[in-house]
Amino acid sequence: MRSLVRILSTTRELWPYYLGIVASSLLMSVTALVTPFIIGRATDEVVAIAGGHGGTVRTIVLLALGLLVAELLNTVLTNVGGYLGDTMTARLRQILSVRYFEKLLGLPQRYFDNELSGTIIGRLSRSITEVTNFLKSMANTFFTMLVTTVAVLVISGFYSWPLAVMLAVMFPAYMWLTTRTSSNWQRLEGEKNDRIDLANGRFSEVIGQIRVVKSFVRERSELAMFDARYGSTIDLTRGQARHWHTMDTARRAVLNLAFLGIYLVLFLQTAHGAFSIGVMVLLLQLMAMARTPVTMMSFIVDSGQRAIAGSESYFEVMDQVPEVRRALPAARAADTAATAGQPSAPAVGPESAAGPVPDERPVSVVGPEPTVEMVDPHAFAFRHVDFGYEPGRPVLCDVTFHADAGERIALVGESGGGKSTLVNLLLGLYPADAGIVSLGGRDISAMPVEKLRRDVGVVFQDPSLFSGTIRENIAYGRPDATDDEVAEAARRANADRFIERFPDGYDALIGERGVKLSGGQKQRVAVARALLKDAPVLVLDEATSSLDTKSERLVQEGLEELMADRTTLIIAHRLSTISSVDRIVTLRDGAVDEIGSPAELAVSGGIYAELLALQASDDLADRARLRAYGIDAGVETGDPDDRTEDAETADAGAGRR
Known part of the structure; x- marks a missing residue:
């Protein structure tokens, strides 16, 4: 009662x-x-x-x-x-x-x-x-x-x-x-x-x-x-x-x-x-x-x-406890000054001049130590982060790396190794069990979630569109955007051609989860949505993994436009898409294994070098090993609806489901 x-x-x-x-x-x-x-x-x-x-x-x-x-x-x-x-x-x-x-x-x-x-x-x-x-x-x-x-x-x-x-x-x-x-x-x-x-x-x-x-x-x-x-x-x-x-x-x-x-x-x-x-x-x-x-x-x-x-x-x-932003105790004493005034430079694993902390698993850093000044709102860092979805079952252990403003960082590791979990932590969807995740030099646990998520744009493997019009989906992050701004975002995302061939154009209804669009079309709408949001930090979580070669090329062109002048964290399913990044962070068993440029890690003998060797191999066992890292082994896969641009536009004109 x-x-x-x-x-x-x-x-x-x-x-x-x-x-x-x-x-x-x-x-x-x-x-x-x-x-x-x-x-x-x-x-x-x-x-x-x-x-x-x-x-x-x-x-x-x-x-x-x-x-x-x-x-x-x-x-x-x-x-x-x-x-x-x-x-x-x-x-x-x-x-x-x-x-x-x-x-x-x-x-x-x-x-x-x-x-x-x-x-x-x-x-x-x-x-x-x-x-x-x-x-x-x-x-x-x-x-x-x-x-x-x-x-x-x-x-x-x-x-x-x-x-x-x-x-x-x-x-x-x-x-x-x-x-x-x-x-x-x-x-x-x-x-x-x-x-x-x-x-x-x-x-x-x-x-x-x-x-x-x-x-x-x-x-x-x-x-x-x-x-x-x-x-x-x-x-x-x-x-x-x-x-x-x-x-x-x-x-x-x-x-x-x-x-x-x-x-x-x-x-x-x-x-x-x-x-x-x-x-x-x-x-x-x-x-x-x-x-x-x-x-x-x-x-x-x-x-x-x-x-x-x-x-x-x-x-x-x-009566459930709502999402609360509050500072968490750092896992290591070196992190106590994480968010005070001018933040201290994060100790990016053994990139720190002091070397590895005792009892920590050493991280191999290839090449010169990059700058770690964390004052730009485009920069982010993970410092000694531990996390598990369930008590006693850690997914991440002492993860430490950072991205300077404008850098492109790629995450590489076995499936289930914690790559998407890092994305979840950066978005503040889960609090770290220990350590600090920072954005622009501020501990995100002390930031309002609205501010944090406004500053991070995401393109997921699943575009996650809503029922309604194409215009509403592109403007989802900025409902007050003008028609010209929506159209410009679509153009930059390589989506304008197929949209304009729908009878209703930007007012075309796309059905639940965008079921009336092909996989490539949905992903380009998602890229346009992220472009219009215009967040300083971008996360690409296997954004082209479900597409065939033609659709991936069109989406990748949109992603290149999206990544311009942004700090980007990439989880990729093909080695070719990360060959041009500034640095690669490899994960092994939930911990950072190596950090370096693609050229440096290609000859280091670590995970990335192993993946390059596996990709060059014709052995079926090597191909299976490559797929265990979430990397496309060379077989083109994708949505059967993802075809050439001509086929897509013809279907759009017919209002294909």
Whole structure:
């Protein structure tokens, strides 16, 4: 229940709606309570006329008109309350949804690593639907029930204290049984929700990767898994429903017995002259009015239990610790001055004149030591960085290297050796376990994430486009960009020719994840997006690895334009793409092995020299070894849709999917 109170307390702007609904509910109760009195008085008038004991037709007509007015008022107030309830529900759904989305956007990447996107979406839909439905029904019915119950008790007590006593005992007894009924319900509902979340999470994955599912002919197995997960909720529901309906039968039986006593008292007292026929009719209608809120209590409790279970899922997300930038303890004492004033020059492994730190794995540095003055916003450095996605399973160990402004640095190492992890750390998606990652001489853990990520542009292997137009995707990093700026970025990325051949040009819709574009086209849109963002530091994470030779050439031309005057960190899948970089950093088992220019490392006997030798070999084992480093062994691969520019533009004109 605390979670529902918490929702109410955090949606204070909705109090005018709550008060309006409460006011209309109270007035509805008054108009409803007037009706039995009018009917009772009219009954006595009719009996009097029929028995020749007085009464007038005029009085009956006036009572009938009064009844009409009361019913009309009740109808108007009911719809006013309904209107306010509907508006409040929509506003509440907006508030809770936006806050949920805002919270998700602020959570660290590690949270999303452990959750299925379908599960996250399912929680939002279920939680907010159940909470809003409950609060709406609660606002519309609770105060009406409360006023009606109190009024019936008072009026019954005025006419017959035994009736009031029986009602006073019946209400708490029914509530106690209702509480007992729902004691085990919430736990079972939580278990059901967990299983449904798993099913919905898998559902979202399958729909998002439907081509993979179809290509491996897994439709039947995925359907069977989905069916089994929903089927596993049936046994839980059986037990839940059995307990609920058994207790509901007991509650209703108690209610029926209580009303049997009430009706007997009414009939017998009327028969003995204690009440007139009109009063008896009045009290019978009041008893019927009292029965309605009592029986509705089970519905409200049921709805409330669902809302509580749903709100707990909601607040599990809302209580997650958001992404926080704070300085981390350096792994080595040499890093303590990392971010103070004019930052000290980073000790780039044994590039430091002091040599390797004791107990550290030596790093081979080939050639003269480069300058390490870290004052330019285009420069970045990793200093003695340790990191692991899970405790006790390190991915990076004492990684130290830097890039001066305008330098092109390539990362080379075996697949899974930590290259993409370094990109994640530079973007601040994960905090380093130890050591310092700095950008422009500032420890990124002390920088606002918005500033950090504005200064780093990324082109991933997966372009990660959104549904919408080509214009919206290119301008994603700068929504305020003009049409001319978007077109210029597309031209520099070698994307303008195929875009302009779409019937709608830059306004062409590209489908979910850009499904209507070929791989090369998507990647050029991604390059244009990074060009328009114009960040001083650029990361290329195997940006052309999924393309064929023709598409790669077109994309590479765009990347060359993008890398101009930028500090660039490159993870490449072909040695030819890193042969022109300023320096190469090789990684072995998550640690830096060598640092040097391509020419220097080509003859050093290390990883890069080994890769060059493997590329020159025709031996199949050597080729397999080369691919273990994520390097293309010479076989052209790519999206079957990646063809010549002429074919692409012809397809664009036809609106090919």
